Amino acid sequence: MLVGTKHGMYINGEWLSAATGEVIEVFNPATREKIAEVPSCSKEEAELAVQSAQAAFEAWANVTARERSSFLYKAYHKMIERKEELARLLTMEQGKPLQEARGEIEFAASFLLWYAEEANRVYGEMIPAAKKGKRLWVVPKPIGVVAAITPWNFPSAMVTRKVAPAIAAGCTVVLKPAEQTPLSAIKIVRVFEEVGLPKGVINLVTGDPVQIGKVLMESSDVRSITFTGSTEVGKLLMKGSAQNVKKLSLELGGHAPLLVLDDADLDLAAEQAAASKYRNCGQTCICTNRIFVHENVKDTFTQKLQEKVRQLHLGNGLEEGVTIGPLIDKGGLEKVKRQVEDSVSKGAVVTAGGKEWNGPGGYYYEPTILTNVSNDMKIMKEETFGPVVPIVPFTSIDEAIKAANDTDYGLAAFLFTNDLSKAINIMEKLEYGIIGINDVFPGTAEAPFGGMKESGLGREGGHEGIQEFIEMKYVSLAIKEL
Numbered sequence: 001m002l003v004g005t006k007h008g009m010y011i012n013g014e015w016l017s018a019a020t021g022e023v024i025e026v027f028n029p030a031t032r033e034k035i036a037e038v039p040s041c042s043k044e045e046a047e048l049a050v051q052s053a054q055a056a057f058e059a060w061a062n063v064t065a066r067e068r069s070s071f072l073y074k075a076y077h078k079m080i081e082r083k084e085e086l087a088r089l090l091t092m093e094q095g096k097p098l099q100e101a102r103g104e105i106e107f108a109a110s111f112l113l114w115y116a117e118e119a120n121r122v123y124g125e126m127i128p129a130a131k132k133g134k135r136l137w138v139v140p141k142p143i144g145v146v147a148a149i150t151p152w153n154f155p156s157a158m159v160t161r162k163v164a165p166a167i168a169a170g171c172t173v174v175l176k177p178a179e180q181t182p183l184s185a186i187k188i189v190r191v192f193e194e195v196g197l198p199k200g201v202i203n204l205v206t207g208d209p210v211q212i213g214k215v216l217m218e219s220s221d222v223r224s225i226t227f228t229g230s231t232e233v234g235k236l237l238m239k240g241s242a243q244n245v246k247k248l249s250l251e252l253g254g255h256a257p258l259l260v261l262d263d264a265d266l267d268l269a270a271e272q273a274a275a276s277k278y279r280n281c282g283q284t285c286i287c288t289n290r291i292f293v294h295e296n297v298k299d300t301f302t303q304k305l306q307e308k309v310r311q312l313h314l315g316n317g318l319e320e321g322v323t324i325g326p327l328i329d330k331g332g333l334e335k336v337k338r339q340v341e342d343s344v345s346k347g348a349v350v351t352a353g354g355k356e357w358n359g360p361g362g363y364y365y366e367p368t369i370l371t372n373v374s375n376d377m378k379i380m381k382e383e384t385f386g387p388v389v390p391i392v393p394f395t396s397i398d399e400a401i402k403a404a405n406d407t408d409y410g411l412a413a414f415l416f417t418n419d420l421s422k423a424i425n426i427m428e429k430l431e432y433g434i435i436g437i438n439d440v441f442p443g444t445a446e447a448p449f450g451g452m453k454e455s456g457l458g459r460e461g462g463h464e465g466i467q468e469f470i471e472m473k474y475v476s477l478a479i480k481e482l
């Protein structure tokens, strides 16, 4: 066991096991071995976590921004000190190669640093009044208790991307991590505990998502839900939160197109397409899900991408030299297999990979490329969340933009060209919240990350990220003009 068995729930500054003794089991996706147990909290325990956050809110909201900031700075330094330990744990519960896990810990820590800085910059506003005898201003206030529901694909970074701005704003938090990857979240909460964050400011519950979700949605004390995960659960949270009109920040699914124009640097495009598609085994909401390549360069680009795929080394992420790990679980693996089978049955050609791999016993699927793809295939409509990419040729830019926008998702899109005018024109027409031009790594703490259409609401990161947790109080004061 990696974490003290059963003690994974953190309420009002105490580490607890579930009163029922019930646990959820955590497995290593690289081997399918059980690595830990964490509490499966009851409805009453989830309610206690909300009460703890509510009780701590007033005092925390009144702590100076500087003090809140100093906790975040300390947490940042501690997380960086622990990078290796946290990265190993992350790889064990999530599967990504150790090198990527180290990158995720740095990425996660960067949100602590960024919001340590932003905590000091939540400004209000004076408004010039239209009439004499009035003074108008806007005062920013923390929204209240925030429920943060995080996914398994970035078990550390999605926690800090939500928790850091909430705490910086003066909010208190109930965190519910994904059941596949609670261990990284537990370690991050321990970091906050060690730097002396006051009791109740952060609370952690693990267990049945439906039961915990119901408590979080129904509680009128919870004023905001910040969620990253599937569009399906995002919609459910929207419906559930309507009953007491909570604020929602939703970072949902994606179906990212990557466009390669005929003037593009094809070596760069192939290298970046492979990085975008196969990092985290394709389980990133901004992973390339469809490649559209100009007919003139289709064959050369495809060969270059095949070469990149040949260089990938599939295996247990803890092993030296492994560059692509397993899928998260059986469900993830089955989804990938279904999409490939569906595509092949409709005429797609597998030009790299295309098979499950038993390897060290985990949920492995070979990095795969599909050509001869048509629009009636599931892979052209659904988020894959796995290491498979279809390549589709195009002849005109308008056709490529239309195809790229032909989805209900609108998170990220990527474009490879050396023509600045084309880049700007295409960027303006793509219906996506994030556009990478000759760049597939747009995610960074200082920039706003989020989607259009069914990819979500709100933005994380940047100065925008903290505003998700702020209410604006408008004050109108009548005075006698002297």
Ligand SMILES: NC(=O)C1=CN([C@@H]2O[C@H](COP(=O)(O)OP(=O)(O)OC[C@H]3O[C@@H](n4cnc5c(N)ncnc54)[C@H](OP(=O)(O)O)[C@@H]3O)[C@@H](O)[C@H]2O)C=CC1
Residues within 6 Å of the ligand: 149, 150, 151, 152, 153, 176, 177, 178, 179, 180, 207, 208, 209, 210, 212, 213, 214, 228, 229, 230, 231, 233, 234, 236, 251, 252, 253, 254, 284, 285, 332, 335, 383, 384, 385
């Ligand atoms: N945008 C992104 O980054 C992500 C997108 N996805 C997409 O979603 C697909 C399915 O993945 P999956 O793990 O099932 O994603 P989910 O949306 O089910 O999980 C994300 C988080 O939501 C929680 N959750 C699930 N159901 C509820 C509920 N009723 N109320 C409150 N919280 C809930 C989960 O808890 P628990 O783990 O306990 O079920 C987890 O913490 C993937 O294949 C991918 O396409 C998935 C993860 C991240």
Ligand SMILES: O=C(O)CCCC(=O)O
Residues within 6 Å of the ligand: 153, 154, 228, 251, 283, 284, 285, 286, 442, 443, 444
């Ligand atoms: O998949 C996500 O939700 C986070 C993506 C992080 C990044 O790549 O910047």
